[in-house]
Amino acid sequence: MKILAIREVTVPIGAAMSNAAIAFDSMTASALAIVTDRVQNGMPVTGYAFDSIGRYGKGALLRERFIPRLLAASPDSLLDDNGLIDPEACWRAAMANEKDGGHGERPGAIGLLDAALWDARAKLESKPLWRCLADHYPDCATGASPKISLYGSCGHYRPGRTSDVLDALAAEVKRAGDAGYPLVKIKLGGNNIADDAARVEAASRALGGRIAVDANGRLDASIADAWLDRMTQLDVAWVEEPASALDYAALGRYASQARLPIATGENLFSFDDARNLLRYGGLQKERDRVQVDVLLAYGVPEYVRILREYRAAGWAHSAFVPHAGHLFAAHLVAAFGLGMHEAAPDASLPYGGLWDGTAVRDGRTSIPSHEGAGYEAKKNLYAILQPLSSPN
Numbered sequence: 373m374k375i376l377a378i379r380e381v382t383v384p385i386g387a388a389m390s391n392a393a394i395a396f397d398s399m400t401a402s403a404l405a406i407v408t409d410r411v412q413n414g415m416p417v418t419g420y421a422f423d424s425i426g427r428y429g430k431g432a433l434l435r436e437r438f439i440p441r442l443l444a445a446s447p448d449s450l451l452d453d454n455g456l457i458d459p460e461a462c463w464r465a466a467m468a469n470e471k472d473g474g475h476g477e478r479p480g481a482i483g484l485l486d487a488a489l490w491d492a493r494a495k496l497e498s499k500p501l502w503r504c505l506a507d508h509y510p511d512c513a514t515g516a517s518p519k520i521s522l523y524g525s526c527g528h529y530r531p532g533r534t535s536d537v538l539d540a541l542a543a544e545v546k547r548a549g550d551a552g553y554p555l556v557k558i559k560l561g562g563n564n565i566a567d568d569a570a571r572v573e574a575a576s577r578a579l580g581g582r583i584a585v586d587a588n589g590r591l592d593a594s595i596a597d598a599w600l601d602r603m604t605q606l607d608v609a610w611v612e613e614p615a616s617a618l619d620y621a622a623l624g625r626y627a628s629q630a631r632l633p634i635a636t637g638e639n640l641f642s643f644d645d646a647r648n649l650l651r652y653g654g655l656q657k658e659r660d661r662v663q664v665d666v667l668l669a670y671g672v673p674e675y676v677r678i679l680r681e682y683r684a685a686g687w688a689h690s691a692f693v694p695h696a697g698h699l700f701a702a703h704l705v706a707a708f709g710l711g712m713h714e715a716a717p718d719a720s721l722p723y724g725g726l727w728d729g730t731a732v733r734d735g736r737t738s739i740p741s742h743e744g745a746g747y748e749a750k751k752n753l754y755a756i757l758q759p760l761s762s763p764n
């Protein structure tokens with residue numbers, strides 16, 4: 373078999389919202405399709421991928437470098453002993469002649485290619501993606517199960533007066549609670565203790581439960597001690613990214629003084645960075661959480677390396693809570709028995725919600741049995757992906 377075509381389109385997904393670090397007005401994302409010559413159910417087997425949100429599309433890197441490299445490889449060199457597409461062989465072909473380190477945006481482009489290859493591979497094996505991944509990496513799959521835990525992720529900053537904003541925040545969090553998420557994460561500014569506490573209190577009241585908070589790397593160091601104390605008083609479930617992503621010394625300081633769980637890692641895009649977090653970030657394996665995003669960080673082969681490194685240091689898979697809420701991450705959580713899936717509960721967005729008709733109850737769901745990642749079963753997302761699937 374062989375790959376016939378690989379197509380990428382960069383789509384606008386801008387929204388009038390922001391977190392402590394960035395606004396999303398001009399945000400874009402890459403949609404990708406890998407079309408093969410294998411026909412199943414009367415259709416060419418096609419692997420799809422859709423970006424993680426928050427880091428912009430990867431079109432230039434994909435079109436100029438990684439897609440041509442993969443298409444130029446000998447088709448047989450990309451197959452395994454069963455004659456099926458081998459995502460790890462494809463990974464090595466795409467990464468040929470790439471220097472070590474300095475990872476930049478490259479991991480996100482490779483991550484998208486890898487995700488689409490795994491979607492195709494799972495379809496070729498007529499398995500849901502999570503089962504396919506679990507079978508390929510048995511040492512990581514002792515906790516494999518289609519039943520996963522989820523938390524809701526929302527509460528971005530939106531334009532408006534403070535009172536209106538708090539009302540809107542409370543309404544959004546209540547909708548998430550009503551949709552089956554007993555644990556919800558919101559954004560905080562990290563620069564004003566009273567303002568942030570008011571957001572937590574409003575959200576917590578609306579939910580009737582605990583709130584996790586995300587400072588997006590912008591906690592003001594001059595108020596950090598008091599801010600962390602206040603978050604402890606408010607009994608937040610965890611504090612996410614108190615320090616800038618690569619400032620391990622600051623993170624280590626916060627992790628040692630905090631009396632509540634720390635979560636971080638969504639902006640670390642490589643094994644190298646994740647290992648530095650392990651070595652120098654001061655995280656506590658029984659308490660803290662690692663949020664590396666498989667799509668942004670070179671895909672499954674790199675994620676497996678990271679999992680193995682942490683496991684060797686005594687970490688449990690339950691400490692891994694991947695960023696971003698895309699469907700690929702949900703399969704990863706199921707395949708490797710990870711702690712939780714981050715879900716953006718608004719299913720009206722192509723990157724929000726889960727597969728159409730999937731119910732979430734008490735923060736749990738079961739991954740449906742579609743072959744692959746099941747992008748076809750989320751209509752508003754498949755409307756973006758499907759046009760890329762023509763074999764010509």
Ligand SMILES: [Mg+2]
Nearest residue numbers: 586612613638
């Ligand atoms: Mg975050």
